[in-house]
Amino acid sequence: MLQRQLVMSALILSLSHGHAPLIHAESGLGIWSQGAPAPSKRTEIAATTLGSKIYAVGGFNRPSISNILDFAVSRDVEIYNPATDSWTVSTPLPEGRHHAGIAAHGGFLYVIGGFTKSGLTVWHPVNTVYEYDPVTQTWRERAPMPTARGALGVTVHQGRIYAIGGYDGKQNTGATEIYDPATDSWTTGAPLSAPRDHLAVAAAGSKIYAIGGRSNLKYQQNTSVVEAYDSASDQWEYKANLPTARSGIGAGVINDHIYILGGESDEGTFDSNEKYLPDNDRWVIMPPMPTARHGLGVAVVDGRLYAIGGGTSPGASFSQITEIFDQAPALQ
Structure with a gap:
């Protein structure tokens, strides 16, 4: 009975908008813990799970004398092993x-x-595709993406890699471009209805979801828009808005539920953890991250969410934080 009451309370809260109420671990929805800090302090990283390990790649390093010539743009590849709660460093x-x-x-x-x-900018968009082999720990370049862009969202769906949205150096793009690793080639899908950057993209069930983000790299222009893409019909449709409009977010998927973590606005960073239920087109407010951050990497291993690095204040800030979320088993 208590678990049922907790679920109903969460669903009621999911209908609220604006900043999420804080639901702490004792509510029974889940609990956060600390993992070993990453070797370097970074923000705007890319992270995902390969095998049973998490790869945190690129971003901005905390500025120092050693990286000033690169404007602190990072080549770092750091690998977290959840089984041993430890980090190693691989080929940049x-x-x-x-x-x-x-x-x-x-x-x-x-x-x-x-x-x-x-030159003198760190905002030059590129279309390069780098492939990493974990066995040889080497990189090679593959067929370039048709549209050069950054602050895009990327996910895997039905054996292909989808690159969606972003900023092309002049404006937002709604590009949906699809990479087939088997043929090392790209095709094009229908564009987003609402082009944006700093969004989260995730595949759950039979669809791909483009969530939140901002316009023209400006976190004063955050959006709560959610769109779902059906690859069979090559169409996007609007879904229930993200409860908290934010950008610079990370996404993880557990049992076809999408978790959206962190973000930033001109008012500060977010500790928000909001879960989307695709089958119900509904959002649930989950326990917030211990540390509010944007530009973090999010990955999933064995049903746990890992939130890595990111900036603790808007703009240029850096961390090496690793925080881990375990959802209550009855709610997964």
Whole structure:
């Protein structure tokens, strides 16, 4: 009976908008814990699970004398092993990337697009695709994405990698471009109805979801828009809005439920943890992260969410935090 009451309370809260009420671990919805800190302090990283480990790639390093010539754009590849709560360092990216997309498929890691340093700017969008082999710990370049862009969302669906949205250097793009690792080739799908950057993209069930984000790299222009893509019909449709409009967010999927963590606005960073139930088109407010952050990496291993790095204040801030969320088994 108590578990049923807790679920009903969460569903009622899911209908609220604005900043989420704080639901602490004692509510029975789940609990956060601390993991070993990452080797370096970074923000705007890309992270995903490959095998049983989490790869945190690129972003911005905390500025220092050693990285000033690169404007602190990171090439770092750091690997977290949840089984031992420990980190190792692997072969760096061929070139520094921040706000890149990342995906794992077929035993390989793919880092797609992002921004890099060019002249006096660190906001030069690229279309490169780098493939990482964890056995040899080497990188190679693959067929470029049709549209150069950063702050995009990337996910895997039905054996292909989808690169969605972002900023192309002049404006937001709604591009939906689809990479087939088997043929090393790209095709194009229907564009987003609401082009945006700093969004989260995740596949759950039979659809792909584009969640939140902002307009023209400005966190004063955050959105709560959610769109779902049906690859069979090549169409997007609007879904229930994210309860808290935010950007610079991370996403993880457990049992076809999508968790959206963190974010930033001109008012500060978010500790928000909001779960989307695709079958019900409904959001549930979950226990917040212990540390509010944006530009963090989010990954899932064995039904647990891992929130890695990110900035603790809007803009240029950096952390090496690893926080782990376990949802109550009755609610998974």
